[in-house]
Amino acid sequence: MDKTTKKIGLNGLLEILLVSTRLGLTSFGGPIAHLGYFHEEYVRRKKWLNEKDYADLVALCQFLPGPASSQVGIGIGAMRAGVLGGILAFVGFTLPSVLALIIFALVLQGLQIEEAGWIHGLKLVAVAVVAHAVVGMAQKLAPDLQRKAIVLIALAATLLWQEAFTQVGVILLAGIAGYILYKEQKKSDHSPLSFPISRKLGAICLTLFFGLLVALPLLREVFSFNWLAMMDSFYRAGSLVFGGGHVVLPLLEREFVPSGWLSEEQFLAGYGAAQAVPGPLFTFAAYIGAVISGWQGGLLATFAIFLPAFLLILGALPFWDAIRRNPHIQGALMGVNAAVVGILIAALYHPIWTSSVLKPIDFVFAAILFSMLTYWKLPPWIVVLTGAVGGIVLFSL
Template sequence: MESKEQAAARYGSKGKAGTYLEVLAVSTKLGLTSFGGPVAHIGYFHNEYIRRRKWMDERSYADLVALCQFLPGPASSQVGIGIGVIRGGLVGGLIAWLGFTLPSVVALVLFALLLQGMDLGNAGWIHGLKLVAVAIVAHAILGMGQKLAPDRSRATLAIAAASIALLWQSVFSQVGIIVAAGLFGLWMYRKAETPEVTDLNIPVKRGVALFCLVLFAALLAALPLLRQGAVGGWLPLFDSFYRSGSLVFGGGHVVLPLLEREVVPAGWVNKEDFLAGYGAAQAVPGPLFTFAAFLGTLAGGISGAVIATAAIFLPAFLLIIGTLPFWNAMRRNPKVQGALVGINAAVVGILLAALYDPLWTTTILSPADFAMAAVFFLMLVFWKLPPWVIVIAGALGGTLLTLI
């Protein structure tokens, strides 16, 4: 538990309420503008939380991203929750998640209720926002690469990780790359002088963290047994979405086959509506896991949306809160730091691979697309315009491309 002095240092002159409002404002802005999927979100977070507001240093952010890449669940959402916890405690983590997630939840519930027939996935302004995401991710990779893969050995490791991620695409590839990179870093940098790590004050007791990890495992084991005796009600829905959120490595797209196996055979959603909802989820900002809100609405109305959304994100909360206090201590260990050197370089490679596939391959479809993405990169990196200006330019530019 934080002392009064630690709490005063954390919240400063703004106090708790001011810090919570700040976290809510920033995370909501990200929730309204972060198009492009998990890798793009990490880029948006990097630009907003690290470059602009300096809530964490580059090394700490990279360590947090590495941890969330390793854990099952929505990595970008876990990064956001982790930053919220570090900034404002458990309440800060909840607020950061709400701000980032609620805009797309509301949009997808509305799609499910009113707008299922609209093909927004092919709208020009949506395509323009995806071009912005390419520029944002490229900017983030450039910055992280300069910090985390600045020499020959780490740059080689990053390129190797990117190549393996592109050539070996499975649910286990990301975890395998990170484990291998950690072992390589442990061997390669075991005698290297390790840089001093900033001590992050994480206001979560280890007892609370252990409780979260035990609760995660208990729910994963008990819910399938409990639902067998349930006739209707919310428990089967909660179990299906909780398990889907618990067993996913590699980001939001990987959860789709799990969700389809849960909701289509059960008769909650037909296959056509499932695919239509997936298209809508691609068209809105924020985490792809909010697709659960669309499915929950079709399965059980507004209450179904609340249950499905809470269930699919609950594992992410329990895992990040359960691991942060131990991770903060482990990352100061010289051996763990050596492993993290390798892991952080590999994370740069994984992000580079994701920049190409799926972001580049599904977005840069013509010379005009490339030219516009290059202009957005110029605006962001060299003109140093704020991201919201580039988002507006992207929406206008994408609409203009459809008229040419």
């Protein structure tokens, strides 16, 4: 495959949009499930790329911050038809859940949701979902004592120093620790890959990514525009999240709840609703934006939180071969992934557990929801519906 945009024609571009939209309407279950859906559709059915190329693309997106499944979808679209293919693949996969969550936010406006029993049920769903993610990630990402220690330190630091940039510092220090502890990783043996993205365009995207990360906070201090502040907060959240959608929860919560942009009840109601829709969990940002500034705010939030993912995947694709062959980078990533587990456990305790599990019956119901996800393997939308109905019942007791 050469590094110029593939000329697949209008029908080919429309096919990318239609296939990704179908995935956006049916892909329940979180990022790992999304990767399974992508594999079935793009590798087995459409044969747009082979097993090896798909595995390499997934590895790259696991390395980058941001929503891994969304970045894989963007990458497949870009490998198929360049930048426009990546945009169409993203729009199809993301738009259904964005529209659903914006509508949900607008319906909630003016309602006393703090007093609704189903909201309490959705909070308990959040307990079950994040606990489920913690168990799975801890087994995979922290199997040895060194990484278990990184998990514990990250957990303690995130809970005891709840500052805006605590997570960034924790991830940075964990990367350094991983570099030191695992620098003797065996060098990977990969065959070269080629993408229809030039190194020049990749460099421009990476420069823009870092430039916005620095410029937006400065502009926010100079100009007191609400939309600029929202753009900065969502862009920073999308830039600094390792580990997928669940880890964005504490970043967004600390950006918007303490400052009074929305209440904790509104925040957790949206988080529960985000579990009930297909597609990427990062579309939770659309709900927050819509609560703050209507449907326009929802679209701005979606653009801002996914923009880093776009810039990073398009920027990194041309340089991926050099990155993935470096054993030092692999070691640093092992430390970062362990820290992600600690940050997720901290989020499970606060704000989720502390605002949801108030009585023994709440714990029992959360355990039932957790079992439905973990042991009975029920679809997330069934768990969400059960949580909402159960919350109404608990509230009436």
